[in-house]
Amino acid sequence: MDFSLDFFSALRRMKARRLAAAPAPVPDHGGFCSAETLPTSIGPAGLALIKTFEGCAKRRQDGRFEAYPDPGTGGDPWTIGWGATGKDIVPGLIWTEEQCDARLARDIVRFSAEVARALSGAATSQAQFDALVSFHYNTGAIARATLTRLHRGGDHAGAAAEFGKWVHAGGKRLNGLVRRRAAEAALYRGK
Numbered sequence: 001m002d003f004s005l006d007f008f009s010a011l012r013r014m015k016a017r018r019l020a021a022a023p024a025p026v027p028d029h030g031g032f033c034s035a036e037t038l039p040t041s042i043g044p045a046g047l048a049l050i051k052t053f054e055g056c057a058k059r060r061q062d063g064r065f066e067a068y069p070d071p072g073t074g075g076d077p078w079t080i081g082w083g084a085t086g087k088d089i090v091p092g093l094i095w096t097e098e099q100c101d102a103r104l105a106r107d108i109v110r111f112s113a114e115v116a117r118a119l120s121g122a123a124t125s126q127a128q129f130d131a132l133v134s135f136h137y138n139t140g141a142i143a144r145a146t147l148t149r150l151h152r153g154g155d156h157a158g159a160a161a162e163f164g165k166w167v168h169a170g171g172k173r174l175n176g177l178v179r180r181r182a183a184e185a186a187l188y189r190g191k
Contacts, residue, residue: 041109042111045126051104082101083137160185
């Protein structure tokens with residue numbers, strides 16, 4: 001009986017079991033996620049960008065927040081807290097800071113899902129995803145924007161250039177939107 005043969009056969013079986021149980025190596029996509037690993041939620045950089053540009057505006061002396069008109073139109077859509085808009089946001093509405101934070105959390109989940117759906121599984125970095133969620137949160141235009149089509153086609157330079165075209169509200173060029181789109185484009189580019 002040759003014990004060395006049994007010993008090496010046992011080693012080969014153990015190695016095969018260990019390899020079968022090991023997680024598959026993660027492919028390197030050059031910083032981009034594959035369709036299987038596409039980001040589905042905003043990261044800290046994207047959330048910080050939204051909070052920077054939305055601000056939790058119109059704080060009253062009592063510490064609560066009051067709805068305010070859109071800066072571009074002077075009216076609809078009315079906004080409160082971290083840029084929340086909708087049929088439920090009307091003149092005279094007052095929220096606590098907790099209500100503003102809770103609405104932002106709910107809205108971010110919805111806007112992130114809409115961006116993920118619009119990207120149709122295109123390779124996307126977390127930074128690009130964050131920039132696109134910020135863009136969509138502010139414009140609601142992810143499904144119709146040329147930058148989305150360019151991103152899906154892999155033209156990331158072209159998509160980044162498109163951010164700068166979305167700087168008007170109520171027919172007016174707003175400096176706040178110019179700064180926001182520049183910040184989103186920089187995040188999209190990974191800078």
